[in-house]
Amino acid sequence: MTASDVERRILTFIRSELVSSDVSINPDDELLSGAILDSMGVVRLAAFVQEEYQFKMQPADFMIENFRSVAVLAHFVRKGTSTGQ
Amino acid sequence: MIDEAALGHPKADAARCDGATLSYEQLSRRANGLARALLASGLKRRDRVAVLLGRGLNVPVGFYGVLASGGILVPVDPKSPVEQIVRILRATGATHLVSEPDKRNVVLKALANCPDLSHVIGLDSEDGMRFECLPWSTVDDEASDRQPDVGVIGLDPAYVLHTSGSTGIPKLIQHSHASAMSFVDWAANEYALTSDDRLTNHSSHHTCFATFDYYAAARVGATTVILTPALLMMPGSLASLLEDERISVWYSVPTALVQLTLRGDLDSRSLSALRWVLFAGERFPQKHLRRIMEQLPSARFSHVYGSTETNVCTYYHLPTAGELGHSLPIGKACSNSDTLVVDHDLQPVAGGDEGELLVRGSTVMSGYWGEPERNREVLVRRPSAGALEEVYFRTGDRVRMLDDGNLTFVARADLQIKVRGHRVELEEVETALLSLEMVEAAAAFAIPDGESSSAIRAAVVVAAGSASTERELLAGLDDVLPSHAAPSSIALVEALPRTPTGKVDRNALRASSIEGDRRDDSK
Incomplete structure (x- = not known):
């Protein structure tokens, strides 16, 4: 699984499940500005990546620096799955 | 007020947000x-x-x-x-x-x-x-x-x-200006706010929580640390900000505190600056309340009660986690308010009986904008001292006075429903669900069945690591709820929808549940 694979799957999930069709979103867009996701959206997104990539997030992982953008989240997911958490 | 703060503390931080500051x-x-x-x-x-x-x-x-x-x-x-x-x-x-x-x-x-x-x-x-x-x-x-x-x-x-x-x-x-100031003065005094205090604003600034977050801070020259949307979504980062900004007074709905206790990694933070935690707006699930009280040993906790119409009108300072009773009172009237528990005819009930809470005081609203008729219904006049009339606000909330003089909340009138002839409080259903170990958050809502009765449904967020099913949850309720009060179905969700204040949005739950029925019907 490459970084761009993970990015693409996360983007597909956000576009299809979390935002209305007129919202455009790119890997480097600010995810937490309030314009794209709300707190429920964040919880669903966290649940999605944990399920999809079979790893478990710890309480200390719910940090802005892990969810800032799709690119950053993809990096975090790859790190999480490779350390086998 | 701001001019006074500017004269008294010109260089002090009035507000901070995301690294920027306004003196x-x-x-x-x-x-x-x-x-x-x-x-x-x-x-x-x-x-x-x-x-x-x-x-x-x-x-x-x-x-x-x-x-x-x-x-x-x-x-x-x-x-x-x-x-x-x-x-x-x-x-x-x-x-x-x-x-x-x-x-x-x-x-x-x-x-x-x-x-x-x-x-x-x-x-x-x-x-x-x-x-x-x-x-x-x-x-x-x-x-x-x-x-x-x-x-x-x-x-x-x-x-x-x-x-x-x-x-x-x-x-x-x-x-009015006087009503806002009355609340601000009460709060500044009761929580001994000073220019050294650092408050935050968790609830949106268009809600009544802002009266405390902004105006009470300015009254004493304290700082309001404005939370960015990202911080509201990331409890870990929020907890880190509480530590870095040395936040000393917190005020929010319970949900925000539940998120902090479950996902804020509070045990690894140094939050000794936090001296008061105020919460209002919803019931605080006991298990989460006890946990966060243990995690924040230097903070005192205060349960404040009111609505946008009354501002805060009663309050209850909690004892230690170990001394917490089973239910949490809403406490006694603030020093600028009077309370009265009445029956259907607005006559006081006998001590200890359940009734509707009326509030009179300087923090009560002037009225609903442009709705004179509604104002006559909710701002009622009662005779006093034989020759006077006093105006009370009808809260719509059912309460009871305890032996120690504290009021305890029974139910919001609009959360009280009839199921097959039985009266059910939706909040009791939620409390029962929350008493199950595998439940992190729960909301119950009513679907009218068209025959002046309702069906109860619930939505539940299960605790992290739990793989509970709807069937297990329903079975778990068997021991704690009478059968007429048990939900007919429980949806397992990842998060509950919230209003801008952070309260559970039961309208949204009901709407999506009905929408789900329609989808099922059309299959």
Whole structure:
């Protein structure tokens, strides 16, 4: 699984499940500005990546620096799955 | 008030947000600049000024600027649907709007349907606009140490807040300057606020929580640390901010604290600066409350009760986690309020009996905006001392007085439903669900069955690591709820929908549940 694979799957999930069709979103867009996701959206997104990539997030992982953008989240997911958490 | 804080603590931080800071001197000068800009654009005393701003340092400038202008502040949530914004602007007849460039699209969409609105502060003008625009630089040009002399008295309207209302049509709630100040003075005194304190604002600034977060802070020259949307979504980062900013007083709905206790990694933070934690608006699930009290041993906890109509009117300071009783009282009346528990005829009930809570006091609203009939229903007159009449607000909440004089909450009248002839409190169903170990959060809601009875359904967030099923949850309820009070179905969800204050949005749950039925039917 490459970084761009993970990015693409996360983007597909956000576009299809979390935002209305007129919202455009790119890997480097600010995810937490309030314009794209709300707190429920964040919880669903966290649940999605944990399920999809079979790893478990710890309480200390719910940090802005892990969810800032799709690119950053993809990096975090790859790190999480490779350390086998 | 801001001018006083600016004189007493000119260099102290009034507000901080995302690394930027506004001192009391700067805040006072900009707020006076905004007031002058509003007056120069024709604003008259009591004209309504909507404030549509994102979380940031413009918020206190907008609030104090409008209040200093003699206009009536109408805070609007920029995240509301445009139709809701239009409804509020039209119902209040707002003539002026304070906003900022990144809200341009929302503002333009809303104003297309608001013919009364003539001036927008904070946007650049462009050709073809029906209203006049003044950029924020105008506010800076007008900045001044002196508040304009507009002759406002305490009983003049200060602001009109709104709640979503159970029907989705907003209720517009108007408070005077005197009512806001009465609450602010009570809070500053009760929680011994000083200029060393650092508050936050978790709830949106258009809710009644802002009265504490902003105005009580300014009363004593304390700092308000404004939370960005990202911090509201990331409990770990929020906990880290509480530590770094040495937050000393917190006020929010319980949900925010539940998120902090479950996902904020509080055990690894040094939060000894936090001395008061106030919460209101919903029941605090006991298991989460006990846990966070253990995690924050240096903080005292205070359960405050009220509504946007009354502001805070009763309060209860919690004992230690070990001494917590099974249910949490809403406590006793604040020193500026009187409470009365009455029956259907508005006659006081015998001590200890259940009844509706009436509140009288200087923090009660002046009334709902433009609704004289509704005001007569909820602001009732009662004879007093043989020759007087006193005005009480009907809260709609069912309460009971305990032996120690504390009031305890029984149910909101509108959360009390009939199921096959039995009275059921939806909050009891939620408490029962939360008593199950595998439940992190729960909400119960009623689906009318068309025969003056209702079916109860619930939505549940299961605890991290639990793989519970609907069947297991229903089985778990067998021991704790009578069968008529058990939900007919439980949806397992990842998160509960919330109102802007952070309360569970039961309307949204009901709507999506009914929508789900329709989808099933059409299959």
